[in-house]
Amino acid sequence: MTEAVENECREIVRPTTIFCDVDGTLLKHEGPMMGIATKDAKTIILPGVRAKLEEWDLKGYNLILTTGRRESARVATERQLARIGIAYDQLVMGISGGERYVINDTKPDSDDPTCFGITVKRNKGIEGVSV
Secondary structure, rough: OOOOHHHHHHHHHOOOOOEEOEEEEOEOOHHHHHHHHHHOOOOOEEEOHHHHHHHHHHOOOOOEEHHHHHHHHHHHHHHHHHHHOOOOOOEEEOOOOOOOOOOOOOOOOOOOOOOOOOOOOOOOOOOOOOO
């Protein structure tokens, strides 16, 4: 690789990616998710969620939603999120309710971290989250 190409590659700014849980983080967690398939199921968006998602969207961040909901609930979950106007780039289903870790490498020319974790209180929203 030539020096010019290396410099050009280094200057490319990649968008920030946010992995964000659904239930208890964006939406009020009300126990088992069996009722999400019904049209009249109550969905409560937590404080600050709309504004924060809009902020991240305007910044060009990639939003990957994660949930412990089973893969068999994908269609109902997608409908629920669309109905309340939550846009995202990807939806990862079937993540257990246990501890979660993100493991990532550093860039070749830096020791700066490229991965961070933020834990919020259940059903309190993401209003104060800074990325």
